[in-house]
Amino acid sequence: MKAVALKLVLRSWWRNKTFSVISIVSLAIGIACTNLLVAFVIYEFNIEADNPNKEKIVYMAQDSPLKSGEIVSYVAGSIPVQLKEKYTEVEDYLRFSSIDCNSVTIGDKQYEPVLITTTDTTFAHFFRYEVLYGDLHDALSAPDKAALSESCARKLFGKTNPVGKIVQIDLADGGMRYENETTPLSRPFQIAAVLKEHPQAYLKFDMLTGNGQDYYGGIALLKVSPSFDKKGFAEKIKADGVPTLQQEKGGYHFYSLQDSYFQRFTQESIPYVARSQSSLLIIGLISALLILLIACSNYINLSFSRVLQQMRIIHTQKLMGATQAEMNYQLFLDTFLTVGIAFLLSLLIAHDLIPVFNRIMSGRITTGFFLNRQVLPFICGLVLILSVIPACYMSRRIANLTDSNYRQFFTGNKKRRIVTALSVMQYIISIGLIIGTLTIYAQLKLTQKKGECYRNLIEIGNWKGGNPDANTFAAELKNRPEIASVTRAGGSILFAWLQQITIENKDGSESYYSSVQYMGEEDLLQTLGLQILQGVTPQEAMRKYDRPVYINRRYADILIPAGENPVGQPVSRYDKFSYGDQANDPQQACTICGIVSDLYINTLEEEAMPSLIYLNNAGAKNYRMLYVKLNEKQKKKGLETIREVWEKANPGEYFTYIDVYDVFMQRNRRTTDMGNLLLMYSVISILLTCFGLFGMALYATEQRTKEIGIRKVNGASTRSILFLLIRQFITWIAVAFVIATPLAWVLLNRWLESFANRVSVSPLYCLLGGIIVLAITLLTVGWHSYRAASGNPVRSLRSE
Template sequence: MTLFATLKIIVRSWWRNKVFFLISVLSLTVGLACTNLLFTYFVHDYNFESGNRNKDRIFCLQQDDPLQEGSKATYVSAGIPSVLKEKYAEVTDYLRLSSYDVQYCRYQENVFREARLICADTTMQHFFTYQSIAGCLKQALEQPGKVALSEAFARKVFGDKNPLGELLEVKTAMDGVKRYEVTAVLKPRPQSLLRFEMLTGMDAHFFGGLTFLQLAPHTSPRQLAEKINRDKVPTLMPGETKYYVEPLSVLYFVTPGNSPRRSLSYINQSNMQLLYISLTSALLILIIACCNYTNMSLSRVLQQLKMIHVEKLMGSRKKDIRLQLFGDAFLTVLLAFVLSLLAISDCLSFFNRLLASHLDIPFFFNMQMLPFLLLFVLIMAIVPACYISRKLSALSFSEYRTLQAGKRKQRFVSCLVVLQFMISMGLIYATLTANRQISLINEHAACYENLIEIGASNASPSVAPLKDELEKQGQGIQSMSLSGGPVLSSWIQELAIKQPDGTEKKSHLVMLSGDTDVVSTMGLQQLSGDSPQQLVEKYPYPVLVNESYVRNLVPSGVNPIGHLMAEFAMADSIYTIGGVVKDFSTGSLEAEVNPCMIHVASADKMSRSDYLHIRLEPERCQETLRRIGQVWEKVNEGSVFQYTDLHREFMKRNDKVCSLSKMLIGYSLIGLALTCFGLFGISWYATRQRIREISIRKIHGATAWHIIWLFCKPFCLQIAVAYLLAIPTVYGLMFRWREQFAYKADWTITDFLLPLMIVVGISAITIGLQGYLLNKVNPIESIKTE
């Protein structure tokens, strides 16, 4: 038999069993797409800086964070790296990095607010090699007022125009407005640790930042750290904190246990917990797809055996039959793999946004990934194909009928279906748990809805004139408050909170200030005390504190109202607690709400404030924002209007949970769809095999509901078994996941019952529809045909 004839037979077999074939291919396509995408993401992140020849010799210098017990800070004072290089032969070079808090970058009339500007030592190329598309990077690192741009940012700002020699106006929070001349455009570095849009040299005002050390070959970083600490090289808190020499992976891979208090915006990071959960979910989807493929293949065996025996009667050789069976299974998997690559190309941009990844299609054919993909698809295609071809070619028709009707095969199929149900219900339950946590985050974020923050310390014009002008118009604004600083990045002071056992717990005090409208503008709930307007008349320096402050710093049984805060002296007086507000979060829910004090002052005393907080009316936010921008430009001519959406910023700090929830929702829907396809295929085959039986039952008086229940009954038992196995297992996993949060959402009975109800509902519709359609068949005609 020729190869063409074999292919022709295979295609005809697909067409005769097109329902099974389409379900098998679709299931495998989705499973392979999910698995390949997540596995590629894992390889991409695991091999970060893969092209860096010095990666194994580059280490990050860290020290204990004095503001958060058990955490490490990446900040190192400016003079420490040079001391280490001079004193220790193990340190061959160092690189210091820091970022500017860029508020905007302007070129002519175009303003760009999303731009990272970092400064680096001239040793940058010794650590991370960047190639220039145009210009000279060395010039940008060595000469003041020069800057190198990433290729993407240069194209965004200048389009097709040559950017070399052009001037960019950059405004930062600390240094105000500066002009930089573009001297280089840099090629993107794949799998890079660093991310930035603009790169400039270190200036004289650098006080400290992130430090990389390049060590001599075969140097032990742990022993070097011990030497540094033994020699008492100054730390942020000499005698209390110590240094650590850590590999780059500590910076790149973030877990709930080692995440820093504040992440570095110019460092690419990968959430390992999210990555592992995503990879596990993808493998579960692949298992469902493989179960579908196996069930569909078993269902097609009878038709294939009939075809095989006909071919034997026609003189086909055993070798030809094996080749035909092998080609059928192999080409099915290969087709699904090709379709999975097409599906990946369509959803890759969404995936990158969801997990903040940087994958592109060429990486799938990179030598880091291509061997794994080829090996994976070959195993998926060749192993089942070899088994099917050898097993079926040696199986007689009578042997198959015995096997088909036996309990062994039925138990095997039942186990596969139970496994599918388990995975589907487990994914639904995990999704509900993550969504519960998101609901809790939304509750904490409610006070920031429609709240914007304008201003920046040491760099912006006074915001008091803007407030005066907006008060004259008043449209679209609920309330405004002058403030002494930002809310989500507020000033903090170290605290040592005494515990009942006599030990001290390190924490920090959040310090805010505002005028008498601060409570209403920030959406805070005041629990006790006088109103802010009354407080400024009653006390020289009144403050509002949160519940956490009362729990940790006010002696038990003491009324906090009127309590003096002598440890926080202010001019010729001291702060006096005038009221208590409900706890509100300024960061991730992974951490407890810290003690907070809000200094309340009259509008006159806050007239030189750097910040203005405005709560907008939700019905016309965009219109009001445009009007505020126009008023800003009128009051501060030549200054670019900018603001911070506090709700969006707060949600960014909790984006790990949001990303996890979106990912689980996607995989739950995919898992349900695949399970539905599999049930449809199995029930479709079962109904066709039992047409004669059902016809006889109908002749003897069986009703439509009896027929439908006959098909649904075994699946109900399988769903019950799957539920009893899945929910306790996933509950244990999600219970451990919730432990990372200081504030946990409570489970309800709905979270436990909804997965069961969803799977039962979908299964009843899928299987019941098959039974209903079969019930419409004329039993007499059916018996004649059978």
């Protein structure tokens, strides 16, 4: 009987090749997309899943002294030590910082920069890394020793054991070094250990070394007792007067390791801690489930259609003595084979999509993670549900219906309610995803517009001192056609030091704002693409004022009284921040020469920072940061020119640069990741909907072949028959549009509320969502409908 059932199932598939292929392929795509997102969500929500200390580790943060309501993760180096000594709840501490690396030198070979993290010898008390070679404690106990990650060791030393080898780390200058500084520009490290990387790691590093005696601060983790109360402990140490960056006004905050993984700390760059976005994971998981719903809708709709075509065979089997159990077995076998083949195909699809998915979502999952004990039960459960539920439903229905009753149920007055509901749901999902994609991409365009001043802007700041320096290098680049402009500056634009502005409110309270200051030559504004909204040009300002300074619009909004013109006024009239106690403080002599457009250096979820831009050509000899604007059409050649001039001016020195636009967009990764995710799933949803429409249109035309022939014989035109066939699809889209539009509107507006600079949900995007789905439906359904409507009625009636 089992062999006969298998033969009948395969014959059924062969007779209905189109339905079978569409069912399997659409289900495979749905399962692959769902498994990818579910694996990603499980990966992110179970960071350090195999770490036995995970639940005992808390992350320290404190109130920001630079902006009211913000939290920073920087903790002074002495605070964790003090907490361990004074409070029994704290069992241990672990502090981290980083070393900026320009390049790695081994013998006579130079390699690209690596991520170097410094930490305490208590590292192994918090995180479990398998030591492949050497001794981890030894690597962290001396300032001239280090441990490498396995991937970094392979990159630098191949497959050989690197323990005992020496690497020379060329330190990044950062644009802050002056002629009389004596800090060494490179440091040798002896490799003392190699650590094996593991999935779901909280930390990211290439090289790990010990904190030195001059450790001032960074991020801090505490290992606490099981009874530790995060909120209560924060109140306790505040009452005890534990110092904060805000003195007595500030307080500490504590997060679990998992919560800190999703926490976004503004105005900080912490490269050695992995971060994720909980909102992106939730939206991604919802998108995956919606895609699975579309795939299952196709599967159910087409299964109904295929089973209907087999009704005569099924009833013939019953007449030949087949029992209901045998019929159920055949249906279950059909379903399990369909889902099983779709599942195997989904594994191949997921394997090929993982690199693309990781790039789009900034993920770290691998194919092997699908077999992890965290993911495998879900995948098996999903396959089981997809196999059992449809088979149970169809077997119960078929057992209670005759051939005529089944036709009446599926094609009679009930108008195929199940098929209609599933089809409308598909359209709702597709329209909603398209509206979401268009809106999020509009927000992404706004982000790109705010960062347009950084496009093709290259930052170079790793100088080794001596000659040639930044001035010589800048002179070599000027007047090259592929170089739009060159300017020298006193520091980095995106990695600038922040200072505090204190504003007294009307109720007597104080508000804090982060202020940023830049200094450079008179062509700094031109290179950064800043517009002068009010005031004089840089050239005129240099002639008119001894110490000219531009303020940005945000600075003016916060500090300049309404209706007052600040141009020509000393900046000290508005900015009460004390830069020093000397009477000859240069701040006091600076004159506002104009207001420029805002310069965004962080995410658009925040307002632009109030900024001061000082112009000073006389200080150019100390400017060690170089900004080069490349011509758009000659960007590649421009980079080659910079590299060529660098190698000529700095023989033997490794050349590195920062693409400022890329860094800015990376800081706005939440928008880009969300846009890429929804675009990917919108395309997939439309593709799956097309699969379903193709099968449904084929079935609808086949079932109405006789009706179409009779109508044509009685004088019906091709146009009227065509409209008759596609009318139900248009009705479904109209119903779906009415439901999807308000849902998308509400959800997207809630998401956009988190942005200080945001777009609105345009009615045009909603209309486009409906039009796109309608156009795709007409193209997909129209082809089948036109063939049926324009065919020879005599042939169709004869076949009937």
